Amino acid sequence: MEQRFDAIVVGAGPAGCACGYKLAQAGLQVLVVERGKFAGAKNMWGGVFFGPVLSELLPNFWEEAPYERYVAYRRLSFLTDEDCLSIEFATPRFSQLPYNGFSLLRSKFDRWFATKVQEAGAIVATGLQADDLLWDGKQIIGIIAGGDKLPADVVIVGDGVNSILTQKAGLRGELKPHDVKQGVKEVLQFPRELLEQRFNLTGDEGIAWEFIGSCTRGLPGGGFIYTNKDSLSVGIIVQLNALAQKQVKANDLLDGFKRHPAIAGLLEGGKLVEYSAHLIPVAGIKMMPRLYTDGLLVTGDAAALVVGTGLILEGANFAVASGVAAAETVIRAKQRGDFSAGSLAYYQELLEQSFVLKDLKTFKGASHFLENPRIYTTYPELVCNLVEKILTNDGKPRKSAWQHFSEVKKGKISLWQMARDLMRGKEAV
Amino acid sequence: MTPISVEDKLAVNKYDIDRDFHIRIREDICQACDGHYCLYACPADCYKLTEGHITFSYEGCLECGSCWIVCDNGAIECILPRAGFGICYEYG
Numbered sequence: 001m002e003q004r005f006d007a008i009v010v011g012a013g014p015a016g017c018a019c020g021y022k023l024a025q026a027g028l029q030v031l032v033v034e035r036g037k038f039a040g041a042k043n044m045w046g047g048v049f050f051g052p053v054l055s056e057l058l059p060n061f062w063e064e065a066p067y068e069r070y071v072a073y074r075r076l077s078f079l080t081d082e083d084c085l086s087i088e089f090a091t092p093r094f095s096q097l098p099y100n101g102f103s104l105l106r107s108k109f110d111r112w113f114a115t116k117v118q119e120a121g122a123i124v125a126t127g128l129q130a131d132d133l134l135w136d137g138k139q140i141i142g143i144i145a146g147g148d149k150l151p152a153d154v155v156i157v158g159d160g161v162n163s164i165l166t167q168k169a170g171l172r173g174e175l176k177p178h179d180v181k182q183g184v185k186e187v188l189q190f191p192r193e194l195l196e197q198r199f200n201l202t203g204d205e206g207i208a209w210e211f212i213g214s215c216t217r218g219l220p221g222g223g224f225i226y227t228n229k230d231s232l233s234v235g236i237i238v239q240l241n242a243l244a245q246k247q248v249k250a251n252d253l254l255d256g257f258k259r260h261p262a263i264a265g266l267l268e269g270g271k272l273v274e275y276s277a278h279l280i281p282v283a284g285i286k287m288m289p290r291l292y293t294d295g296l297l298v299t300g301d302a303a304a305l306v307v308g309t310g311l312i313l314e315g316a317n318f319a320v321a322s323g324v325a326a327a328e329t330v331i332r333a334k335q336r337g338d339f340s341a342g343s344l345a346y347y348q349e350l351l352e353q354s355f356v357l358k359d360l361k362t363f364k365g366a367s368h369f370l371e372n373p374r375i376y377t378t379y380p381e382l383v384c385n386l387v388e389k390i391l392t393n394d395g396k397p398r399k400s401a402w403q404h405f406s407e408v409k410k411g412k413i414s415l416w417q418m419a420r421d422l423m424r425g426k427e428a429v
Numbered sequence: 430m431t432p433i434s435v436e437d438k439l440a441v442n443k444y445d446i447d448r449d450f451h452i453r454i455r456e457d458i459c460q461a462c463d464g465h466y467c468l469y470a471c472p473a474d475c476y477k478l479t480e481g482h483i484t485f486s487y488e489g490c491l492e493c494g495s496c497w498i499v500c501d502n503g504a505i506e507c508i509l510p511r512a513g514f515g516i517c518y519e520y521g
Binding site (some may be wrong): 035040042043056106128161177184186240245247258274 | 432439467470491494515521
């Protein structure tokens with residue numbers, strides 16, 4: 001017997017789960033297919049989730065979701081080979097509900113999210129791969145998975161950065177190494193008390209700590225340390241084409257990062273429990289595929305809905321927001337009995353009204369700006385050298401900060417160049 | 430902290446290894462390439478250069494997709510591991 005679904009969602013990540021949850025809540029017959037053995041089995045990320053979008057979908061989710069810590073502190077550090085200059089932001093407001101951000105481990109969190117989708121009434125089929133699309137003329141009318149034809153009014157694609165179905169639907173070409181960053185991460189386990197001592201955390205407080213500078217040896221990218229309950233997520237993100245061209249491996253950068261004098265002591269004794277890697281679509285609106293066609297919508301990383309600036313790199317909340325917008329579009333299309341591209345164009349409208357496409361447009365220049373190698377070499381060196389000069393007492397008559405600044409920048413960069421870089425950064429931070 | 434090899438890092442991961450390869454290298458195209466970007470792009474060191482040939486071991490693959498994006502020549506044919514097989518993250 002062939003079961004026909006109102007909607008088939010491909011991929012049980014944040015986009016697919018958000019969409020499946022919202023559709024099931026509205027009473028639609030929904031199938032979510034996931035190629036991993038369980039939801040989250042194939043998923044990896046840096047480790048922090050920001051913004052109110054998830055709590056709008058699942059009010060008070062933190063009361064039952066397996067989150068690790070809430071983000072009470074944010075720190076940004078500039079690294080040279082030996083030095084580290086940090087800026088930390090702390091406010092009691094980050095410790096008040098609804099929290100501004102959480103550290104999460106995807107394997108645990110996505111699995112939980114998928115159970116919520118099931119409880120809402122959707123079928124979540126794990127260990128099932130969507131191999132192809134079903135077509136009726138130019139209308140997509142379902143998927144082929146595990147050799148079976150599974151018909152549906154509409155397909156919502158949330159199969160991640162390497163989205164095969166977006167390509168099969170003819171909505172985008174091949175990904176380019178220039179448009180993606182590679183993230184590699186180690187999860188290091190510690191006794192909880194030791195971790196809290198080292199990072200000066202109490203209760204469920206956590207820190208999201210990001211790094212720019214020598215950790216990527218001049219390549220566009222950065223490093224991160226996020227605190228989990230009893231582990232750290234430690235990783236490096238770096239532009240894929242740069243790795244290939246400079247013949248550098250991300251894992252070597254990660255090992256170097258872990259040996260940095262400002263960091264090594266904090267990681268001492270950590271037990272490696274997982275090594276993972278994933279790609280992040282970072283070219284924003286330039287790489288975004290068409291978001292819909294007859295009978296199909298594209299969400300999350302598959303749609304390249306990620307905003308990366310010098311100071312933030314966010315995708316998961318965009319994924320959830322796009323999943324919700326896709327669900328709203330499908331509910332409306334169902335009422336009208338029209339799943340053509342014309343009807344599904346409402347999805348693009350919704351995204352344009354929300355932060356999703358607004359943010360992507362605001363920061364459309366960011367990925368280009370972030371390719372400037374001076375961000376990863378000259379500037380971190382400059383600020384570290386300057387602060388060292390100001391703070392070092394060598395018994396000689398003191399100089400003003402401006403005199404020090406003129407000295408440390410000499411031969412490295414001109415004021416004119418700095419002004420130009422700053423101007424170019426307008427659309428990037 | 431002494432760095433450990435990629436191989437040792439991968440050894441802590443959980444995999445359900447399929448009996449079939451999910452990545453194939455087209456020897457004819459691969460032989461003509463001297464960039465060998467795959468060697469640097471693969472975070473799991475699945476690609477090795479031995480006596481002028483690229484060899485691939487699929488067992489440690491993290492399914493990130495870097496190799497087939499970075500291979501300009503299209504020498505890498507990737508079919509994902511069968512559903513339920515391959516890397517199985519416990520933390521993520």
